[in-house]
Amino acid sequence: xxxxxxxxxxxxSDKGPETIVQGALMxxxxxxxxxxxxxxxxxxxxxxxxxxxxxxxRIEIVHAPDAITNYDNPMEAIFKKxxxxxxxxxxxxxxxxxxxxxxxAGSTGALIAGALRYVPAxxxxxxxxxxxxxxxxxxxxxxxxxxxxxxxxxxxxxEFAHMGSDLMRECYGVENPRVxxxxxxxxxxxxxxxxxxxxxLLKADEKLNFVGNIEGTxxxxxxxxxxxxxxxxxxxxxxxxxxxxxxxITDIVVYGKKTGNPEIxxxxxxxxxxxxxxxxxxxxxxGVGKPIIKAHGAANADSIKNTSAIMLNVARNxxxxxxxxxx
Amino acid sequence: MxxxxxxxxxxxxxxxxxxxxxxxxKLMEDLKLDSLxxxxxxxxxxxxxxxxxxxxxQFVTVQDVCDYLATKA
Numbered sequence: 001x002x003x004x005x006x007x008x009x010x011x012x013s014d015k016g017p018e019t020i021v022q023g024a025l026m027x028x029x030x031x032x033x034x035x036x037x038x039x040x041x042x043x044x045x046x047x048x049x050x051x052x053x054x055x056x057x058r059i060e061i062v063h064a065p066d067a068i069t070n071y072d073n074p075m076e077a078i079f080k081k082x083x084x085x086x087x088x089x090x091x092x093x094x095x096x097x098x099x100x101x102x103x104x105a106g107s108t109g110a111l112i113a114g115a116l117r118y119v120p121a122x123x124x125x126x127x128x129x130x131x132x133x134x135x136x137x138x139x140x141x142x143x144x145x146x147x148x149x150x151x152x153x154x155x156x157x158x159e160f161a162h163m164g165s166d167l168m169r170e171c172y173g174v175e176n177p178r179v180x181x182x183x184x185x186x187x188x189x190x191x192x193x194x195x196x197x198x199x200x201l202l203k204a205d206e207k208l209n210f211v212g213n214i215e216g217t218x219x220x221x222x223x224x225x226x227x228x229x230x231x232x233x234x235x236x237x238x239x240x241x242x243x244x245x246x247x248x249i250t251d252i253v254v255y256g257k258k259t260g261n262p263e264i265x266x267x268x269x270x271x272x273x274x275x276x277x278x279x280x281x282x283x284x285x286x287g288v289g290k291p292i293i294k295a296h297g298a299a300n301a302d303s304i305k306n307t308s309a310i311m312l313n314v315a316r317n318x319x320x321x322x323x324x325x326x327x
Numbered sequence: 328m329x330x331x332x333x334x335x336x337x338x339x340x341x342x343x344x345x346x347x348x349x350x351x352x353k354l355m356e357d358l359k360l361d362s363l364x365x366x367x368x369x370x371x372x373x374x375x376x377x378x379x380x381x382x383x384x385q386f387v388t389v390q391d392v393c394d395y396l397a398t399k400a
Contacts, residue, residue, distance in 0.1 A: 075366060079381070079382050079383050116370065117366070117370070124371060124374065127363070149361070153343060156342065159341070
């Protein structure tokens with residue numbers, strides 16, 4: 001019996017709608033309580049569904065064949081492409097109580113602009129993107145912002161710290177989330193003007209559990225549950241981590257092939273399950289009215305399945321999106 | 328009008344210094360508002376003045392916003 005219904009935008013991703021629908025079907029197979037509303041070209045979706053086994057009762061198709069692409073100006077596209085799958089999905093998310101959240105793997109800018117336009121938080125908040133990354137000490141670290149806000153003020157970073165703390169408390173069961181501030185040194189005196197100003201504000205904020213500055217080398221150590229950064233620096237940490245993980249795994253694969261040792265390939269599988277972006281799912285858009293997750297533009301079907309699992313977790317614990325002050 | 332706009336700009340970008348804002352101040356160039364901030368600004372203006380933009384806003388200066396709002400009064 002399906003209890004949770006999520007909207008999935010099938011258009012705008014690098015790998016095409018069939019991959020997104022395949023991921024949605026994998027998510028449905030893994031989660032009996034899930035149903036989906038697929039937004040996109042009905043003909044394309046039905047053509048794919050005709051080739052695979054699926055539970056039609058748990059799939060709604062909303063015909064919206066127009067796509068917003070990365071070549072569109074995001075701010076203009078959400079006004080000028082009202083029939084696009086993204087705008088239709090966001091409007092439905094805002095209007096329909098049965099839709100608990102939205103997954104999109106298309107243009108990040110259009111998703112953020114559209115979410116702000118059609119599914120704003122009440123009162124209005126500034127959205128930020130949060131990536132949930134595996135921490136060396138176990139559990140996860142929420143890195144926020146990973147690219148929605150490139151130029152930030154200190155007050156904005158404090159707001160991100162609150163939104164990240166809300167997410168980790170409400171959806172990941174961290175009772176008193178430790179907040180760290182990304183800097184070029186752990187000492188209070190380190191950092192640029194923005195970091196120093198933010199440090200002082202975070203330290204003075206009694207509603208936050210601020211644990212001080214965190215260097216990039218310790219971003220994934222698990223020394224904090226929420227790592228706050230402006231969108232430019234946060235995006236660099238995210239992409240660097242992705243790039244370094246990819247490089248190391250590639251080197252191990254080469255070594256494994258050279259030595260012919262099967263244990264090496266097992267290790268590769270293990271590392272991929274932790275560090276590959278397809279395993280991690282998408283980044284959560286905070287500061288909006290309902291759960292929205294941005295999947296990687298190059299997401300494969302596995303990634304959409306894993307992103308759906310994250311969405312289910314958020315949907316089950318969605319107090320932070322109900323407009324209540326949960327601090 | 329200008330004072331109300333200053334309040335809204337400050338709400339959209341907390342921590343920004345609006346004391347020097349004049350009608351000639353450029354939103355992106357001088358105040359460093361990015362496209363997301365401009366969108367937030369537009370939505371705060373909608374809430375404050377009770378109407379909805381039907382197309383993307385193209386404001387360059389604070390005066391542009393004031394002129395637009397005058398047409399809505």
